[in-house]
Structure formats: C-alpha cells, structure tokens
Amino acid sequence: MDPEVIAEYQKKYPEVFSIIEGVLERFPELDRFIKSQGAVKTEIDAQAKQVLETVAKDMKPYRDTYEVHRDLPKEGVAHATVLKELKEMQKAERKKWKDGYVSGAVYHGDDEHIGFMNEAYTLHSQSNPLHSDLWPSASKFEAEIISMTAGMLAGDAPAEVRANLCGSVSSGGTESILLAMKTYRDMARAERGVRNPEMVLPTTAHVAFHKAAQYFNIKMRLVPFDENFRADLRAVKNAINGNTVVVVGSAPAFPHGIVDPIEEMSELARKKGVPFHTDTCLGGFILPWAKKLGYNVPRFDFSLPGVTSISVDTHKYGYAAKGTSVILYRNEKIRHHQFFTATSWPGGMYFSPTFAGSRPGGLSAACWAALVSVGEKGYLEAAKKILSTADYIKGEIRKMPELELLGDPFYVLAFASATLDIYKVMEQMTHKGYSLNGLHRPACVHIALTLRHTEPGVKERFVEDLKAAVAYVKAHPSEKGSAAPIYGLAATLPVRSVVGDLLKTYMDAYYKV
Ligand SMILES: *Cc1c(COP(=O)(O)O)cnc(C)c1O
Numbered sequence: 432m433d434p435e436v437i438a439e440y441q442k443k444y445p446e447v448f449s450i451i452e453g454v455l456e457r458f459p460e461l462d463r464f465i466k467s468q469g470a471v472k473t474e475i476d477a478q479a480k481q482v483l484e485t486v487a488k489d490m491k492p493y494r495d496t497y498e499v500h501r502d503l504p505k506e507g508v509a510h511a512t513v514l515k516e517l518k519e520m521q522k523a524e525r526k527k528w529k530d531g532y533v534s535g536a537v538y539h540g541d542d543e544h545i546g547f548m549n550e551a552y553t554l555h556s557q558s559n560p561l562h563s564d565l566w567p568s569a570s571k572f573e574a575e576i577i578s579m580t581a582g583m584l585a586g587d588a589p590a591e592v593r594a595n596l597c598g599s600v601s602s603g604g605t606e607s608i609l610l611a612m613k614t615y616r617d618m619a620r621a622e623r624g625v626r627n628p629e630m631v632l633p634t635t636a637h638v639a640f641h642k643a644a645q646y647f648n649i650k651m652r653l654v655p656f657d658e659n660f661r662a663d664l665r666a667v668k669n670a671i672n673g674n675t676v677v678v679v680g681s682a683p684a685f686p687h688g689i690v691d692p693i694e695e696m697s698e699l700a701r702k703k704g705v706p707f708h709t710d711t712c713l714g715g716f717i718l719p720w721a722k723k724l725g726y727n728v729p730r731f732d733f734s735l736p737g738v739t740s741i742s743v744d745t746h747k748y749g750y751a752a753k754g755t756s757v758i759l760y761r762n763e764k765i766r767h768h769q770f771f772t773a774t775s776w777p778g779g780m781y782f783s784p785t786f787a788g789s790r791p792g793g794l795s796a797a798c799w800a801a802l803v804s805v806g807e808k809g810y811l812e813a814a815k816k817i818l819s820t821a822d823y824i825k826g827e828i829r830k831m832p833e834l835e836l837l838g839d840p841f842y843v844l845a846f847a848s849a850t851l852d853i854y855k856v857m858e859q860m861t862h863k864g865y866s867l868n869g870l871h872r873p874a875c876v877h878i879a880l881t882l883r884h885t886e887p888g889v890k891e892r893f894v895e896d897l898k899a900a901v902a903y904v905k906a907h908p909s910e911k912g913s914a915a916p917i918y919g920l921a922a923t924l925p926v927r928s929v930v931g932d933l934l935k936t937y938m939d940a941y942y943k944v
Contacts, residue, residue: 482933487940493520501944531889533866535879539750539813544801548752551793551800558792561783569792572799573600579802580743580757583719584711586734596733597766598759599784600745600795604712605639606786607742607758610769611708612643612677614740614760618706618768619676629674633662633691634872635684637710649676660689660838668699675705682711682718682731686870686877688843690714694730697737706739706765712756713843713879715743720814721841728841739765748813748881750805751798754791816885817842824880827894833901837875845870845877851904855912859900871918 497516528537539545560569581596601607612630619625629650632640644651652675654666662680671678678700680691697707709731711718722728732738741759745751760766773781805813821842828836828846837845847853857869857876868877884890904910 483936483940486937487943490940491943492523499944527864527866528883531883531886531893532864533883534868534877535747535881536866537883538747538881540881540883544750547804548797548801551797552752553793555796556793558796560790560792560795561788566792569795572792572795576600576745576755576795576799576802577757577759580715580745580749581733581759584715584732584741584743584759586719586730586732588732588734592733592761595762596759597763598757599766599769600798601756601758601785602754602787602790603746603756604637604710604742604744605642607712607744607756608637608639608708608710609643609646610758610785611740611742612640612649613647614765614769615677615706615708616647616649618765621768625674625676627674628676629672630677630679631667631670631675632679633667633681633684635660635662635686635689635691636679636681637685637712640679640710650674656689660684660687662691662696664692664695664699667696671699671703671705675700675703677706677708679708679710680731682709682714682729683841683843684710685713685843687837687845687875688713688840688877688879689838690718690729690731690841692729693738694735697735701737707737708740708742709738710742712742712744713747714841715741716745716748716750716810717814717817717842720811721818723811724815724818726818726841733759733761745798745801748810748817749798749801750813750882751801752794754794755798813882817880817882820885820890821880823890824878824894828897831898831901833905834897837873843877843879845875847873847875848901851901852912854918855904855910856897856900858912859903860896863896863900865896869918874918 527533529540555566555568558566558569560566560573563570577598577600581598582593585593585596599610601610615630616628619628627650628648629652630640630644631652631654633656634653635656641651643649652670654670655663657663667678678696680693680696682693683690693707693709697709700707711731714731718728718731732741739761742756743749743759744756746753746755749755758769760769769784771783818841821840821844825836825840825844828834828844833848833851834846835849837847848856853874853876854869857867860867860876868879870877878884878893884893
C-alpha cells in the first residue's frame with residue numbers, strides 16, 4: 432500500500448491505528464513481516480535512498496575542499512595549516528547561528544561573551560575533576576555551580592529545604608536526565624524492592640527519558656497531553672502503580688514549549704510516596720526570571736514538596752559553553768543512589784559521581800565563569816529580552832489566518848496549519864537560510880528563541896520571512912517538498928521501524944570520512 436494512503440487512513444481512524452501500534456510493539460515479528468512486504472518495502476527503500484543521498488552530501492561539504500585524513504598523517508601537519516582550516520570552517524558555519532536563523536543551538540553568541548568563555552576554558556583546559564587533589568579549583572567551581580542553580584530553583588522553599596539541596600555537574604541535559612532515572616531505579620530497588628521499574632512521563636517529555644528507559648531497563652508509561660498541550664492529569668494518576676520509580680514533568684517541554692501542571696503532578700506522586708522529577712533543562716534559567724518580570728509562571732521548582740529532583744542546562748540559557756548541565760536533588764540521601772564506588776579494583780579505591788571517569792574541568796571553569804559574570808541582573812535582562820521578542824512573534828503568528836500557535840507558550844513557539852502542509856512552510860524557511868525544528872504528532876514546526884533573536888531587526892525579519900513562506904506554499908499547493916515526504920513516511924505505521932533503521936543509516940553516514 433502507498434505510504435500516503437496509509438497516512439490518510441491513519442488520520443481518519445486514529446483509534447484503530449493506536450490499537451495496531453500496540454499490537455506491533457508487542458509482536459516485533461509481525462512488524463518485521465509487514466516491513467518486508469513488497470510494495471511498501473520498495474517504496475520506502477526508494478524514498479530512503481533518495482533522502483540519504485541528499486543528506487550525506489549536505490553532511491560532508493568539505494570533502495573536496497580539504498585533505499581527508501583517513502589515516503594519521505605520516506608527519507604532523509603544521510600548526511598554521513591546521514589552524515587555517517579550523518578558522519575557515521568556523522567562518523563558513525558561523526553566519527547562520529550568529530544572525531538568528533536557527534532555533535535554539537547557540538543561546539548567547541555575543542563575541543565578547545564567547546571570548547570570555549574561551550579564556551576561562553583555556554586557563555583550565557588541563558584540569559580533570561577526577562583528580563581533585565591536583566585541581567581543587569574544580570571542586571570549588573562545581574560546588575558553586577550546583578549551589579547557585581539550586582538557589583535559583585529553590586523558589587520560595589523554606590530555609591531547611593534550601594540547605595539540603597545538592598547535585599552534580601554533568602555533560603548535558605541528557606546526562607542529567609539519565610543520571611536521575613538511574614538514581615530512581617536504584618533507589619526504588621533498595622528502598623521498596625521494586626524489581627520491574629516503571630516511569631510515568633508525558634509524551635512531550637524529552638526523548639532523553641526514552642533513552643534512559645532503554646539503557647536502564649525501565650518501562651515507560653507514556654501519558655497523553657490535553658488540549659493545552661499539558662500532561663493529562665487523570666492519565667498521570669492512572670499510570671502510577673507499585674512499580675513506579677519516578678513521575679516526570681517538564682517546565683517547559685521541548686516540543687511545544689508548554690509547562691506541565693507540575694504542582695498537581697508532583698502532589699499525585701508525593702501522595703503515593705513516589706519521587707518526582709522536573710525537567711527544566713530548557714526553562715531553568717528563564718522561568719524564575721519570567722516570574723520576577725510578572726509573567727504568569729506555574730510552579731515547578733523545589734518550593735513544591737513533591738519535587739525531588741530537577742535537571743537544568745547551564746549550556747542552554749545559562750549561557751555556558753556546550754558541555755555542562757546540572758542535576759539537582761532534594762537531599763544527599765537521594766544523590767547517594769547516583770554515586771559509583773569501587774573498593775576492590777586493583778587500580779585502587781575508585782569513586783565517580785557521574786557517568787564519565789575523566790571529565791573536562793575547563794568546561795566547569797567556563798560554566799562557573801558564565802554564572803558569576805552574568806549574575807541575577809544579567810539573567811533577568813536576558814529573559815526580559817527573549818520574552819518580549821517571543822511576545823512580538825506570538826502576536827504576529829496569531830494574526831496569520833493560515834497558522835495556529837499551539838497552546839500558550841513562553842519562548843519556544845510551535846505552530847501548525849489546518850490548511851497548509853506545515854513541513855512545506857518549514858522547507859521554504861530552510862530555503863531562506865533558516866534551521867527550524869520539524870515536529871510530529873501533531874505535525875508542527877517550532878522555534879526556540881534565544882538572545883540571537885533579540886538583536887535588532889531579527890524578529891521582524893523572521894515574521895516577514897514566515898509570511899512569505901506561507902504565501903508561497905499557498906500559491907504552490909501541488910509542489911512536492913522534500914521534508915514533507917520524510918514526515919509522511921514516519922507517520923505511516925507499518926514503516927515506522929524502517930524509519931528507525933533509516934536514522935541509524937544516517938548516523939553511519941555521519942561517521943564516514
Ligand atoms: C535540550 C533538552 C534536554 C536535553 O538536553 P541535551 O543538552 O541536548 O542533552 C532535555 N530536556 C529538555 C526539555 C530540553 O530542551
């Protein structure tokens with residue numbers, strides 16, 4: 432059957448498809464059988480091949496420009512030559528993110544700030560927190576990073592709650608989330624004897640939770656979102672059981688930028704004696720300041736008694752260099768389930784708080800430098816600029832009859848269309864130099880606004896370009912896009928696992944020299 436026809440059916444009969452989906456998940460042989468069926472397979476293979484060819488070419492633009500090093504050079508290349516190539520590539524890739532064409536990715540990006548981060552890193556580039564005897568500065572930096580973020584996310588929690596907050600510096604949001612999920616799996620096993628761990632999370636929670644489920648053998652109980660794109664509370668309540676090791680909510684969630692009803696969700700968990708994790712990787716450095724600025728921010732932090740951990744990304748709106756994040760816990764007793772120790776290894780007494788062994792102390796130094804140099808006033812002013820830019824763009828999108836802004840977001844704005852193929856709109860934006868995020872279920876596109884978009888003229892240009900993209904797609908309804916078929920393909924049920932395979936091939940392509 433033609434994947435487009437299947438997609439059509441899926442739209443018409445979503446209940447039937449969700450049943451089939453469940454069946455296929457339970458019986459992978461059946462999934463494999465359907466996949467192997469002639470017509471579907473040929474169609475997919477053809478599409479997949481075409482997609483891959485385009486993607487592979489885009490991924491390796493330097494193949495013909497620079498020497499390709501398949502093996503170590505016989506003799507080392509001169510520093511000047513190496514630096515020249517590095518500089519040229521940096522320059523070629525700079526304009527797009529620098530000039531505000533990109534969703535998220537680079538959150539600060541001013542030259543002066545980048546230079547300052549680089550200097551902090553350079554000074555401590557040899558530091559390794561694994562050897563804290565050699566670099567006691569690393570312990571100072573990391574302890575203070577944790578303390579400063581905990582203070583920011585304590586809300587109006589009483590002093591005794593604040594005093595117990597603790598955490599770890601990790602390599603990014605994903606690691607913070609993986610650490611928390613491992614911690615709760617082990618804690619539930621130790622304290623409640625849970626052998627078949629489950630986590631309850633909204634479908635909008637970051638995919639890093641799915642990764643944690645896969646890595647640590649935790650069963651996911653996914654709950655849907657309501658008409659406002661917030662986790663459905665009844666479904667959350669029904670999903671919690673004796674095997675639940677943690678309930679998860681986002682402030683805000685990545686897809687539509689909406690904050691879950693954390694207060695209610697964390698209470699449901701607390702009443703059943705289950706921990707609750709707030710993922711505020713995206714919001715931790717904006718929401719506390721948005722609240723101070725008078726925005727109506729729902730509660731999400733440690734002022735809620737049920738919230739037992741929070742992930743917050745210093746390398747996003749904390750404006751640190753890429754490679755740091757913080758996982759915070761309500762007390763050290765919880766954190767102990769995260770720590771690794773080995774007392775009988777011939778290599779000596781060993782302990783390590785996070786997944787890595789050796790770690791880049793320079794990144795912690797730069798992160799610390801970002802936090803102390805920006806300070807409360809800096810974060811407040813940055814949040815103010817980003818939120819007012821968002822207010823302008825939200826207002827303009829709401830005026831466009833072809834587009835629909837999803838929910839009531841703060842600064843990550845997702846929009847869909849009832850009349851146009853939104854992926855074709857995204858593609859027109861790509862032609863204009865943009866890099867926006869294509870999302871599905873439902874089909875929409877989002878932009879995460881950063882300080883780059885607060886530069887003069889950027890928000891107006893975005894709105895003008897978006898209007899032009901919409902007008903173009905409206906005027907050329909039958910033109911086939913290249914992104915639209917990929918999402919169409921991903922939406923067609925029998926081929927979902929084929930799409931998974933396709934993504935693996937994409938990663939193979941990434942690692943080809
Ligand atoms: C970015 C993000 C993450 C994961 O962060 P990485 O730093 O990319 O690993 C987790 N949750 C949310 C809500 C995010 O936006």
